[in-house]
Amino acid sequence: MAKGRTEIAEYGEFGLIDHLAEGFKPQCKSTICGVGDDAAVIEASKDKAIVVSTDSMLEGVDFDLTYFPPKHLGYKAVTKGISDVVAMNATPEQITIALGVSSKISVEFLEDFYAGVAFACKEAGVDMVGGDTSASVTGLTITVTAVGRAKRSDIAYRSGAKMHDLICLTGNLGASYLGLRLLERERYVLEGVDNPQPQFEGYEYLLERYLKPRARYDVVESLRKAKIVPTSMIDLTDGLASEVMQICKASKCGARIYLERMPLAKQTTAFAEEINMDPVVAALNGGEDYELLFTVPLERREEIMSLGCVDIIGHITAEESGAALVTPDGKEIALQAQGFVRERHKE
Amino acid sequence: MAKGRTEIAEYGEFGLIDHLAEGFKPQCKSTICGVGDDAAVIEASKDKAIVVSTDSMLEGVDFDLTYFPPKHLGYKAVTKGISDVVAMNATPEQITIALGVSSKISVEFLEDFYAGVAFACKEAGVDMVGGDTSASVTGLTITVTAVGRAKRSDIAYRSGAKMHDLICLTGNLGASYLGLRLLERERYVLEGVDNPQPQFEGYEYLLERYLKPRARYDVVESLRKAKIVPTSMIDLTDGLASEVMQICKASKCGARIYLERMPLAKQTTAFAEEINMDPVVAALNGGEDYELLFTVPLERREEIMSLGCVDIIGHITAEESGAALVTPDGKEIALQAQGFVRERHKE
Numbered sequence: 001m002a003k004g005r006t007e008i009a010e011y012g013e014f015g016l017i018d019h020l021a022e023g024f025k026p027q028c029k030s031t032i033c034g035v036g037d038d039a040a041v042i043e044a045s046k047d048k049a050i051v052v053s054t055d056s057m058l059e060g061v062d063f064d065l066t067y068f069p070p071k072h073l074g075y076k077a078v079t080k081g082i083s084d085v086v087a088m089n090a091t092p093e094q095i096t097i098a099l100g101v102s103s104k105i106s107v108e109f110l111e112d113f114y115a116g117v118a119f120a121c122k123e124a125g126v127d128m129v130g131g132d133t134s135a136s137v138t139g140l141t142i143t144v145t146a147v148g149r150a151k152r153s154d155i156a157y158r159s160g161a162k163m164h165d166l167i168c169l170t171g172n173l174g175a176s177y178l179g180l181r182l183l184e185r186e187r188y189v190l191e192g193v194d195n196p197q198p199q200f201e202g203y204e205y206l207l208e209r210y211l212k213p214r215a216r217y218d219v220v221e222s223l224r225k226a227k228i229v230p231t232s233m234i235d236l237t238d239g240l241a242s243e244v245m246q247i248c249k250a251s252k253c254g255a256r257i258y259l260e261r262m263p264l265a266k267q268t269t270a271f272a273e274e275i276n277m278d279p280v281v282a283a284l285n286g287g288e289d290y291e292l293l294f295t296v297p298l299e300r301r302e303e304i305m306s307l308g309c310v311d312i313i314g315h316i317t318a319e320e321s322g323a324a325l326v327t328p329d330g331k332e333i334a335l336q337a338q339g340f341v342r343e344r345h346k347e
Numbered sequence: 348m349a350k351g352r353t354e355i356a357e358y359g360e361f362g363l364i365d366h367l368a369e370g371f372k373p374q375c376k377s378t379i380c381g382v383g384d385d386a387a388v389i390e391a392s393k394d395k396a397i398v399v400s401t402d403s404m405l406e407g408v409d410f411d412l413t414y415f416p417p418k419h420l421g422y423k424a425v426t427k428g429i430s431d432v433v434a435m436n437a438t439p440e441q442i443t444i445a446l447g448v449s450s451k452i453s454v455e456f457l458e459d460f461y462a463g464v465a466f467a468c469k470e471a472g473v474d475m476v477g478g479d480t481s482a483s484v485t486g487l488t489i490t491v492t493a494v495g496r497a498k499r500s501d502i503a504y505r506s507g508a509k510m511h512d513l514i515c516l517t518g519n520l521g522a523s524y525l526g527l528r529l530l531e532r533e534r535y536v537l538e539g540v541d542n543p544q545p546q547f548e549g550y551e552y553l554l555e556r557y558l559k560p561r562a563r564y565d566v567v568e569s570l571r572k573a574k575i576v577p578t579s580m581i582d583l584t585d586g587l588a589s590e591v592m593q594i595c596k597a598s599k600c601g602a603r604i605y606l607e608r609m610p611l612a613k614q615t616t617a618f619a620e621e622i623n624m625d626p627v628v629a630a631l632n633g634g635e636d637y638e639l640l641f642t643v644p645l646e647r648r649e650e651i652m653s654l655g656c657v658d659i660i661g662h663i664t665a666e667e668s669g670a671a672l673v674t675p676d677g678k679e680i681a682l683q684a685q686g687f688v689r690e691r692h693k694e
Contacts, residue, residue, distance in 0.1 A: 032396060036597070037505050038434040038581060039400035044391030044496070049379060052399075053386035054443040054477060054492050060484035087385035096401040098490045130400060137407035138485030143445045145401050145492040149391070158384050234385060250383070 006107035016107070016133060020114045024121070024128045028093045030149065031127040040129035042094055048149040053084035055146075059139030067183045070109050072211040073142070074116025080237075081144030082124060083215040083290045087235035088157070090150035092217060094129045095121070098143040100136035124217055154224070156233035156294060161251035165231050165295040167314040168304055170219050172263040173240055174279055177286025178271045179203075179210025185275070205267045213290045222307050230294035239285040242337040243293050245323050251295075254321035257314035257335070260328050284325070284335070353454035363454070363480060367461045371468070371475045375440045377496065378474040387476035389441055395496040400431035402493075406486030414530045417456045419558040420489070421463025427584075428491030429471060430562040430637045434582035435504070437497035439564060441476045442468070445490040447483035471564055501571070503580035503641060508598035512578055512642035514661040515651055517566050519610040520587055521626055524633025525618050526550075526557025532622070552614045560637045569654050577641035586632040589684040590640050591661075592670050598642075601668035604661035604682070607675050631672070631682070 008016060021035040033041040044050065057063055057077055065073075082092035097117065101110070121128050126146075182203055190196035200207055216235075223230065232251055234243045240262075244255050264279050272279035295316055296304055304310055314326075324332040355363060368382040380388040391397065404410055404424055412420075429439035444464065448457070468475055473493075529550055537543035547554055562582075570577065579598055581590045587609075591602050611626050619626035642663055643651055651657050661673075671679040 032499070033504065038431040039398045039437070039493070039495070041435065041499075041502055042397040042399060043499075044393065044395050044397050046391065046393040048391050050389040050391050050397055050494070051386045052389060052441065052443060052477065052492070052494055054445045054490065055479050056445040056447055056481050056488070056490065058447045058481055058483050058485070058488070061482050084385040088388065090386070094399065096399060096492065098401045098403040100403055100405045100488055132402050132490075134403050134405055135408050136405050136485075136488075138405070138483075141403070141405070141447055141483075141488045141490075143401065143403065143479075143488075143490035143492075145399070145443065146386070147397070147399055147494075148386070152379070152388075152390075155388055157380065 004108065008101060008105070008107055011107060020110060024118060026127045027122070027125055028127050030093050031129055034127055034129040035131065040094060040096065042147060047151060049152045049155060051085050051088045051090040051148040051150060051155070053081070053146050055080050055084060055144055057142040059141065065140070067187055068211065070112035071116035074113040075120040075212050077142045077144050078117055078120035078124070078126070079213050079215045079290055081146040082126060082148070082217065083235045083237070085146045085148035086215050086217050086220055087233055087292060088148070088150065088155050089220055089223065089230060089233055090148035090155060091220060092124060092126050092146050092148040094127050094147040096130040096145045097128065098132040100134050100141035102136045102139055105140060124215065154229055156230040158232050158234050158247055158250035161232040161247050161253050161295040161316050162297070163253065163316055163318060164298050165316040166298055166301060166304065166312050167244070167255060167257065167316065168294050168296060168310045169263065169291060169313050170216050170310055171289065171291040172265045172268065173236070173289055173291070174282030174286045175206050175209035175265050175268045176213060176288040177282045178268055179206035179208070181275065182206055182271060183210065203267055203271055205265060206271060210288065213288065215290055216292045219292055219309060222309065226303055226307060228296060228300055228303060230296055233292060233294035236289040236291045236293055237287055238337070239283070239287045240293070241284040241335040245335055245337045247293065247295065248323045251316070252319050254317035254319055255314055255323045256317055256326050257324070258326050261311060261313045263311050351455065355448060355452065355454055358454060367457060371465060373474045374469070374472055375474050377440050378476055381474055381476040382478065387441060387443065389476070389494060394498060396499045396502060398432050398435045398437040398495040398497060398502070400428070400493050402427050402431060402491055404489040406488065412487070414534055415558065417459035418463035421460040422467040422559050424489045424491050425464055425467035425471070425473070426560050426562045426637055428493040429473060429495070429564065430582045430584070432493045432495035433562050433564050433567055434580050434639060435495070435497065435502050436567055436570065436577060436580055437495035437502060438567060439471060439473050439493050439495040441474050441494040443477040443492045444475065445479040447481050447488035449483045449486055452487060471562065501576055503577040505579050505581050505594055505597035508579040508594050508600050508642040508663045509644070510600065510663055510665060511645050512663040513645055513648060513651065513659050514591070514602060514604065514663065515641050515643060515657045516610065516638060516660050517563050517657055518636065518638040519612045519615065520583070520636055520638070521629030521633045522553050522556035522612050522615045523560060523635040524629045525615055526553035528622065529553055529618060530557065550614055550618055552612060553618060557635065560635065562637055563639045566639055566656060569656065573650055573654060575643060575647055575650060577643055580639060580641035583636040583638045583640055584634055585684070586630070586634045587640070588631040588682040592682055592684045594640065594642065595670045598663070599666050601664035601666055602661055602670045603664055603673050604671070605673050608658060608660045610658050
């Protein structure tokens with residue numbers, strides 16, 4: 001059933017915000033006042049610290065509307081926002097969303113976008129407590145600010161990794177990046193074709209990892225239950241190499257990652273093979289996995305293994321030794337970070 | 348002395364963030380961890396609530412780089428962000444800044460921008476605790492999230508205005524809008540002129556109000572000292588008419604504003620006269636004044652008057668009577684809101 005197209009101007013700013021905020025009812029005890037005033041009000045408590053993070057997604061750089069359904073985009077924006085709070089070993093509880101909306105965006109698009117936001121919020125137990133919608137003369141811009149809470153002693157900074165600590169990783173790597181490559185391939189192949197039918201069969205997992213990644217708040221919960229506080233923690237947004245190096249830089253240490261322990265999904269290796277790419281490159285530099293990389297003291301090894309959702313992929317070494325990947329034959333390859341520079345070169 | 352131009356790619360994302368964050372040292376006791384990790388960490392306390400707000404400024408809609416110096420832009424972005432926290436009668440303490448940066452923006456531009464941010468932060472006693480810098484393929488986008496704290500019983504929502512309450516206003520109205528009109532006039536006149544020399548003499552105040560407005564955190568402080576908690580409060584971003592109507596809508600009440608009590612600066616009326624505009628129109632619909640509109644019970648009249656920085660411009664009436672402007676001869680003119688729709692029509 002085709003939906004109509006309603007121009008945003010028909011609502012006006014205030015009507016639109018009211019309309020879009022309808023589906024959002026607070027779920028968190030700490031949310032005192034959500035959307036509808038100058039600012040949101042959140043309850044503080046003496047034994048918990050507040051954690052705040054902001055992240056943007058810009059059309060043409062971070063997403064392409066030709067293959068990003070608005071509902072998925074809303075979901076992913078929430079994931080991206082709360083993942084940074086999760087990476088502090090804190091529980092995300094509130095988000096605000098600031099949108100810059102160009103005239104090509106309809107009310108129906110925003111409804112779908114916010115349906116995705118609402119879905120992700122419900123799943124994660126997070127409240128959408130505020131926002132700002134501005135006219136944009138250029139593309140769609142999305143900025144999510146996430147607020148979370150944690151006992152101050154539970155907060156995991158990037159800077160606490162110690163010599164001999166185990167390097168732990170949730171989930172698997174590179175699938176999101178290959179999902180993007182798959183989407184780009186189909187777009188290229190089908191350019192100019194009427195009623196295009198892209199071929200994604202067998203690679204649905206890669207698409208899901210790119211279009212609808214989930215932040216690992218479940219792992220924060222598991223760690224809390226197991227009474228494990230990581231010595232350092234970071235989320236995987238720019239690929240494993242970059243994040244390991246961030247931990248090393250902040251903690252003034254080195255690291256060894258074992259190539260054969262790097263978790264890769266079956267579809268990741270299969271599609272990488274199909275496009276003649278080394279899946280390890282996708283894992284190291286691909287980005288947007290939203291998994292957690294963290295360190296724990298050596299003696300917590302058994303407890304970490306018993307969590308089930310975590311792999312031990314290496315260990316922390318002395319600063320002078322640098323950060324390196326160790327191949328099965330014992331060769332060491334120095335890690336190299338990418339990040340923003342890569343994005344700009346993609347322009 | 349002309350500055351050179353350094354491309355952002357020379358720094359890379361991580362180097363750039365480190366470089367720009369250098370000038371920011373925490374000033375607030377509640378800032379546990381600022382820039383440099385996945386998220387900022389803020390101390391909570393049992394008797395205070397946390398207030399959070401997000402606001403965007405987009406190039407081509409909210410500002411024009413041909414006449415907005417980067418330092419002023421940084422200053423104003425902070426003002427816009429913290430003004431919403433102030434409007435809850437809370438004290439702003441932290442901000443995060445997310446930037447979308449196009450390739451025309453140099454490192455020197457960002458240095459100046461952040462110098463303005465740092466200046467505004469220092470003045471307001473606020474810490475810049477985090478940020479995100481992304482490549483933008485379109486224009487410059489700025490999103491500021493502000494965090495503040497207040498005793499829960501001190502928080503002023505939009506919804507608490509009661510019948511017969513006095514309507515109070517800080518500062519004066521319309522100057523910012525006329526500052527923008529002045530800048531646009533000079534740009535138009537000087538288009539194509541080599542080495543243009545715009546004529547701003549006598550109107551410096553209007554320029555300052557547009558390019559470098561200050562949030563009224565000083566008023567929150569004065570109210571606290573005088574033990575006055577407004578029954579409702581809002582900041583003036585879209586013009587007086589729109590904000591009075593927001594209070595009326597949220598508080599289910601009407602309002603009467605007296606035309607002759609509307610505070611206008613000398614330069615505002617002078618420049619309005621020069622361009623054949625009614626200064627009252629600028630005051631009602633101009634926007635970006637960042638003054639505070641609030642209500643207090645009738646019996647606080649003397650205390651409000653003694654603050655010195657506040658005018659009483661009207662009073663709250665029954666909902667059925669609506670929101671209206673009362674002229675000196677007793678005529679009533681219904682108020683009309685503008686906001687987003689106006690912005691879109693400006694495109």
